[in-house]
Amino acid sequence: xxxxxxxxxxxxxxxxxxxxxxxxxxxxxxxxxxxxxxxxxxxxxxxxxxxxxxxxxxxxxxxxxxxxxxxxxxxxxxxxxxxxxxxxxxxxxxxxxxxxxxxxxxxxxxxxxxxxxxxxxxxxxxxxxxxxxxxxxxxxxxxxxxxxxxxxxxxxxxxxxxxxxxxxxxxxxxxxxxxxxxxxxxxxxxxxxxxxxxxxxxxxxxxxxxxxxxxxxxxxxxxxxxxxxxxxxxxxxxxxxxxxxxxxxxxxxxxxxxxxxxxxxxxxxxxxxxxxxxxxxxxxxxxxxxxxxxxxxxxxxxxxxxxxxxxxxxxxxxxxxxxxxxxxxxxxxxxxxxxxxxxxxxxxxxxxxxxxxxxxxxxxxxxxxxxxxxxxxxxxxxxxxxxxxxxxxxxxxxxxxxxxxxxxxxxxxxxxxxxxxxxxxxxxxxxxxxxxxxxxxxxxxxxxxxxxxxxxxxxxxxxxxxxxxxxxxxxxxxxx
Ligand code: BES
Ligand code: MN
Ligand code: ZN
Numbered sequence: 001x002x003x004x005x006x007x008x009x010x011x012x013x014x015x016x017x018x019x020x021x022x023x024x025x026x027x028x029x030x031x032x033x034x035x036x037x038x039x040x041x042x043x044x045x046x047x048x049x050x051x052x053x054x055x056x057x058x059x060x061x062x063x064x065x066x067x068x069x070x071x072x073x074x075x076x077x078x079x080x081x082x083x084x085x086x087x088x089x090x091x092x093x094x095x096x097x098x099x100x101x102x103x104x105x106x107x108x109x110x111x112x113x114x115x116x117x118x119x120x121x122x123x124x125x126x127x128x129x130x131x132x133x134x135x136x137x138x139x140x141x142x143x144x145x146x147x148x149x150x151x152x153x154x155x156x157x158x159x160x161x162x163x164x165x166x167x168x169x170x171x172x173x174x175x176x177x178x179x180x181x182x183x184x185x186x187x188x189x190x191x192x193x194x195x196x197x198x199x200x201x202x203x204x205x206x207x208x209x210x211x212x213x214x215x216x217x218x219x220x221x222x223x224x225x226x227x228x229x230x231x232x233x234x235x236x237x238x239x240x241x242x243x244x245x246x247x248x249x250x251x252x253x254x255x256x257x258x259x260x261x262x263x264x265x266x267x268x269x270x271x272x273x274x275x276x277x278x279x280x281x282x283x284x285x286x287x288x289x290x291x292x293x294x295x296x297x298x299x300x301x302x303x304x305x306x307x308x309x310x311x312x313x314x315x316x317x318x319x320x321x322x323x324x325x326x327x328x329x330x331x332x333x334x335x336x337x338x339x340x341x342x343x344x345x346x347x348x349x350x351x352x353x354x355x356x357x358x359x360x361x362x363x364x365x366x367x368x369x370x371x372x373x374x375x376x377x378x379x380x381x382x383x384x385x386x387x388x389x390x391x392x393x394x395x396x397x398x399x400x401x402x403x404x405x406x407x408x409x410x411x412x413x414x415x416x417x418x419x420x421x422x423x424x425x426x427x428x429x430x431x432x433x434x435x436x437x438x439x440x441x442x443x444x445x446x447x448x449x450x451x452x453x454x455x456x457x458x459x460x461x462x463x464x465x466x467x468x469x470x471x472x473x474x475x476x477x478x479x480x
Contacts, residue, residue, distance in 0.1 A: 001124050002140045003117050003156055009144050011099055017063060018086055018100040020070035023048040025104045030067075033103065037067055050081045053089060064093055074108050076115045080392050080458040083119030088460050090138050091124070097140045105147040111390060114159050116143065118392065118470065121163040123460045127174040161287045162473050166466035169273075169280040173451065173464035177252040177269040181225040182300035185249055185272065189230045189279060189298065196286035201231040208339075212319040215335035216299060218326070222256070222306030229340060230298040232279070234286045239293040241479050244344040244439075245282075245472065248333045248356030249275030249300035256329030257305045258312065264360075270464060271333070273450035274355035275300060277468035284473050292476050297344050299336035303329070315413045318342060322434060325410035328418035333358045334431045335417055341435040351380055351440040353475075354432065355468050356447075359425040363448040368456050370396040371449045371467065374429035377440035384442055384475055392458070393471035395444065400429050408434075444468065 011017050019034065021027075021041075025048060031038040036058060046052050052069030066089050071078030090098055100116075102108075126135040172180065172188065186202055193200035205226045208217050213229055220227025250271035254260060260268065275298035282296045310316075314326045316335065319342050324335065333356050344352045362372045373388075373395040375381040381397060388395040404423060408431050410416035415434060420427040429443045449467040452459060459465060 001121060001138050003120060003143065003160070004140070005113065005143045005145075005156060007144065009099070009101055009146070011063065014097045014099040014142065015064060016066060016090065016093065016095040016098040018066045018068060018090075018098055020068055020082060020100065020102055020104070021046060021048040021052070022070045022073040022104045025073065029103055034065065037065060041067055050078055051085070053085060055089065055093065064095065073104050074106060074112060076109065076111060076390075076392065079112055079115040080119045083116050084123050084458045084460055087120055087123035087138065091136065094136055095138060098138065099142045099144060102143070102145045106145075108145070113143065114155060115392065117156055117159045118163065119458060122166070125167060125170060126461055127171065127463055129175075158288060162284050162470060165280040165284045165287075166469045168283070169276045169466040169469055170464040172276045172279075173270050173273045173466070175269075180251050180269065180272065181302065182220070182223075182228045182249070182251055183225050185251060185275060185298065185300050186228050186230060189232050192279060192283050193232060196234070196283060198282065198286060199233045199235070203229040212317070213339040214316045214318060215324075215337075215339040216301055218310040218314065218316050219250075219256070219303050219332045219336050220301030222304045222309035223302035225302060227301035227336070228298075229343065230300065231343070232282050232296045232298075233293070234282055235293045236289065236291055239291055242293040242295070242347075242349040243476065243479070244295045244297065244347060244349040244352045245278045246297045246337060246340045246344050246352060246354035247274035247276070247278035247299070248272070248337055248358065249298045250332060250336070251300065251302050253303045253330070253332065254305060256303050256332060257309050258328045258330040259305055260330060267451055267453070270451035271357050272300070273357050273446060273464065274468070277355050277466065277472070280466065280469040281472045281476070284469065285476060288473070290476050292479055294476065295344070295347060295349060297340045299340040301332075301336055303332045318435070320435065322415060323413035325413040325416040327410075327416045331418035331428070334428055337432055338435040341432060345435070345437040345439050349439060351377070351442070352436055353384070353442045353444065353472065355444045357450050358445045359428050359447055361425040362445040365425060366396050366448055368448045368452055370394045372425055372445040373397045373442060374400050374426070374445070375442035376400055376433070377442070380440050380442050383478065384471075387471050387475035387478060391470040391474045393449070393467050395471075398426055398429070400426065400433060405430055
């Protein structure tokens with residue numbers, strides 16, 4: 001879909017005209033320009049609240065008019081919900097090209113336009129690769145602001161790059177686990193490296209053994225596809241800051257010998273979302289030529305039961321000398337991430353940001369609209385929280401209290417990977433924190449936000465969300 005900004009209101013070439021109606025704005029302006037809408041809008045007592053909508057077909061002009069409640073003028077959270085609603089209406093009505101006409105004077109913050117573009121794009125998506133009946137998408141939306149105000153029409157092209165990467169990540173996470181194996185992920189990383197001239201190091205069984213990457217080897221032991229540790233680097237000239245991004249890439253999480261029960265396995269093709277997001281951010285950073293060095297690490301394995309499977313009671317020795325007792329083979333994410341975090345920290349970056357669909361408990365705590373942020377660096381967490389507000393990929397800060405450390409200590413090894421008895425998201429964060437040395441570290445638990453069982457208030461499609469790509473691109477853009 002193409003989104004463009006124009007200054008003149010010329011509805012002729014469009015199937016549909018969308019008119020956002022802001023709260024507290026004077027209807028009289030509308031009615032002068034769109035007299036046909038006055039009567040039905042008054043009868044519906046429209047006030048401009050989010051959720052209100054009026055569809056009206058003009059026979060005379062052969063065009064659909066949509067009057068849509070737009071909430072508070074200039075509010076980004078309202079812009080997200082407005083865009084979601086507009087896109088649902090356009091798709092319901094099988095509209096191909098639309099013009100959205102903002103009559104209210106604003107002021108609109110600079111990011112209002114980006115936010116609209118983001119959520120229009122995000123809601124013009126379905127995963128229908130395996131369906132005979134394909135969905136219809138909106139092809140083009142033109143945004144017109146009556147009073148000049150919302151800046152940055154040129155920014156829309158840059159935004160389209162980010163949104164293309166978000167879409168690629170969503171497709172990759174929605175794709176089936178028969179296709180998306182560690183081999184396929186390695187191939188996807190290799191394709192990006194070729195396309196954008198990035199440096200890629202691919203470690204498979206042989207290199208993992210040589211380098212003591214024993215978490216990946218244990219978790220991946222029973223799969224017919226070897227585990228992998230990928231390191232993809234974007235290193236522009238003159239970059240002053242270096243960031244390492246680490247992603248959990250369990251391409252399917254059956255739980256291992258501690259097999260997942262009942263329905264809990266159904267969505268576990270999405271357990272590689274962290275690694276997919278890392279790939280998307282690297283692509284976006286390269287395509288936007290961001291002035292930061294970014295190293296993306298993906299820890300890839302399939303967690304399956306089988307003859308060679310690792311077992312509860314096993315002890316893994318890590319490359320940094322720490323030992324971990326396996327209490328539960330379903331707590332596999334932290335085991336593969338430990339390897340990747342050791343490698344990331346060895347590169348001495350300015351910071352490490354790690355994303356993982358790590359714990360079911362974070363879904364219980366925060367649901368599907370906030371990811372858990374665990375970070376002991378005030379500066380890093382503040383910057384991430386700011387990027388979250390700006391992008392709409394929301395974070396909620398959780399503690400990493402030293403007082404809880406004793407519950408991750410094992411009787412037979414230095415640490416254990418599970419049986420923590422309460423606060424399991426926090427203790428999983430404490431576990432990861434053991435492998436990052438002195439580098440400022442943020443762990444983002446995206447178990448609730450990466451993949452939706454059903455639509456939420458601003459995403460109308462279930463399945464993969466690409467959560468983290470827009471957040472981290474925003475973070476990298478603002479990095480000083
Ligand atoms: N991949 C899961 C976490 C998860 C749960 C992601 C639900 C998305 C939705 C993770 O590997 C896992 O199985 N975690 C267990 C750990 C437990 C066995 C200590 C959990 O949180 O239940
Ligand atoms: Mn698991
Ligand atoms: Zn998992």
